[in-house]
Amino acid sequence: MNVSPPKSALNVSCEECPLLCSDSFRAFSREELEFVSAFKRGELASSTGSSILLEGSNSPHLYTVLSGWGFRYKMLEDGRRQILNYIFPGDFVGLQNALHTEMQHSVEALSDMVFCVFERSRIYELYVKQPELGFDITWLAAREEQMLDEHLLSIGRRTAIERAAYLLAFLSDRAAAVGLFEKNSRIEPLTQQHVADTLGLSLVHTNKTLRKLCDNDTIAWHDSGFEIRDAEKLKEIAGWPGVSGLARPFL
Amino acid sequence: MNVSPPKSALNVSCEECPLLCSDSFRAFSREELEFVSAFKRGELASSTGSSILLEGSNSPHLYTVLSGWGFRYKMLEDGRRQILNYIFPGDFVGLQNALHTEMQHSVEALSDMVFCVFERSRIYELYVKQPELGFDITWLAAREEQMLDEHLLSIGRRTAIERAAYLLAFLSDRAAAVGLFEKNSRIEPLTQQHVADTLGLSLVHTNKTLRKLCDNDTIAWHDSGFEIRDAEKLKEIAGWPGVSGLARPFL
């Protein structure tokens, strides 16, 4: 669990943000883009396995994922870990702490990642000057809540195999929505330990559960990653319809 | 599961909102109060066991809890139910669906409740005219996320007795923050079935787990409700520090 050296550089101006090309995101006015560009403080690059935010630490920043993916998690004192949700390009990170000075969760990179960095102290300004962007942030928070609700239902009430099917379908849908892993359709890197810590299961039992899905030919597990072989069957097993594909905002 | 007849009446003007007296909430400017008053559409009263919002339905409204308490939940097709979170006075309900037309969860009243009703379609107006109130909504959404994060950690990684201890301490803290159940310090009405559906456990196992806490003299269970006997021991068992008591906004 090494903390990456925070490399900072303002490489991409918001007007040329690569996310603007994607269908998944809403269109922005020129004025909005200019404002966000001025609001943006720089970029942060971090590599696989490194921590961006740590529970209990004090960050004056908010982040938007520009590229790569990772996850948010919490830990109990004795080391038990629960992965709360995954973060993908366009996701906003750090909001959960608008209220506390101390972070209530940690964030770790799965792949190499780049973040846009914003200053927490200036966020109120955004609500005053660009109400629509303020509204967008609420939209994103509401969306995160929806995902957490579904995760809660999953961990609380679905069986091991249903949970696993749900998670893999969920990750696949979210990745597809932002065009991640399009080339080889393999979602990686992700270990079975990550899956276990997301599902609230032990590593061994997670392995046996994934094995059933492999034997089914519903998925294929490769070294540190997986491939969806039958997305419909996965969703059927999970009893889950999939994520909504409405155009969404981002910062 | 009967749907209450929606009684509507504008009984309380926001300037005399009883929640304003509480220490838990932030102070509002006169202008803000006037705006919210104009924004408020009426009140909705519902009684124990009745549904305010139903998953899959289509509500043009947002609500703030004025009095009483209840819970949000989701269900799987075969009837398995997961309680996602509890709602207390000052809590904002329905935001999770700023994006969808269809509700993604249901809300049910535990006690008799009264809600303030707002129109979903006019919420953007609030962001433009009263940015601080828009910011407050985001604040509330972030707070809800934090609670869901902790619930997820609990269900995913805590043992049955730790989960139970966490839930009871959580409910006690939240109720205390808004002055609910001050008279007799009994948190009610709540059945062990509710507790089970929150913890992701079966009713029988929940009963046996609560029994241990009773034998411990950590809590006392009465008919449809419980009493905290040793809050510190509860939090110690759960490995949970308690909710933060910062002044919070509401609508």
Place this chain on the structure above:
DNA sequence: CGTACTCTTGACCATATTCAAGAGACGTGG
């Protein structure tokens, strides 16, 4: 070539579920 990481499997054990039955409280209608 050795070490670390990930996945895999089997055996045994712990935890939680299901099934079943009964007790006590409460409200309703005869």
Place this chain on the structure above:
DNA sequence: CCACGTCTCTTGAATATGGTCAAGAGTACG
């Protein structure tokens, strides 16, 4: 007033699901 159904809590026994322990195989990397 009592009989009845309903709701909530309780308990025991049998069963299933998932956890822990242990060991080994394959791969990557220094």
